[in-house]
Amino acid sequence: MTLLLTRPVSPRRVNLTSLHHVARIFQVRPTLWVLVAVNVLPLVGVLYFGWKTFDVVFTYWCENVAIGVINVLRMLTCNPDVEQLSDSEVAVADTAESNGPPSPDKIRNLRRRLAQRGPLVGWLEKLFLIPFFCFHYGMFCMGHGAFIFSLLGGPERGEPTNLDQVFGSSRSVLHGPLLLTVGVLAASHLWSFIKNYLWGGEYRRVMLMTIMFRPYGRIVLLHVAILFGGIAAQALGSPIWMLVLLVAGKVLMDAALHVYEHQTLERPVLTTA
DSSP states (O other): HHHHHOOOTTTTTTOOHHHHHHHHHHHOOOOHHHHHHHHHHHHHHHHHSOOOOOHHHHHHHHHHHHHHHHHHHHHHHHHOOOOTTOHHHHHHHHOOSSSSOOOHHHHHHHHHHHOOOOOOHHHHHHHHHHHHHHHHHHHHHHHHHHHHIIIIIIIGGGOSSSSSHHHHHHHHHOHHHHHHHHHHHHHHHHIIIIIIIIOOOOOOOOSSHHHHHHHHHHHHHHHHHHHHHHHHHHHHHHHHHHHHHHHHHHHHHHHHHHHHHHHHTOOOOOOOO
């Protein structure tokens, strides 16, 4: 019974259509409750403050900027332990061309090589990859921001075309309930960083390269859906029911991504025959 209550949920066995498994996910991931709760806040803006499509989509864009900042903290504190890395994470260290997954012998060799690396190598990687991530992710966010302002913001908010104009335009509209909502969303990601990544030891079970690329998948998936939903909502005149669907869809996708991300970094469970 004790083993049943403490064993992490395997991502391969999770059935989101089962109420039992959904309840189990929330039990082992208290940060998921926080994520769902704060992601509902844009509904308050829609229902009580008259938010339109731009306000909702812009809020999520600001959230992505905050995620990029926190990802820099993840990269700075990343310190993988070879003994705690999964085989898939160890394979990230293999930069050679390969026609298929690494063999068990290759995984063992990679583990041996990683164990022999000194801390200086890790910090040299950070010295190169962190500035690269800041530049590349910043340009990625700038492109999304310019697209949001030009397509959804209307002429009254201008059409920014460079980094200074995007963030300058953002400061001009980031106030009141919108600023509070963005702050709470950013705080929830910071809490997950502290609770799961630092306190939960995830920083010992992931490679730096994995951390660097992780935000991009979330941005592409969420923002393609959000932007298409936002365009549809804008075309329909920002009806409340459409914005409610937009927020609900984002909450569901964000929750699913959160569960998948952290379950892949669960501490390995030792089993006995």
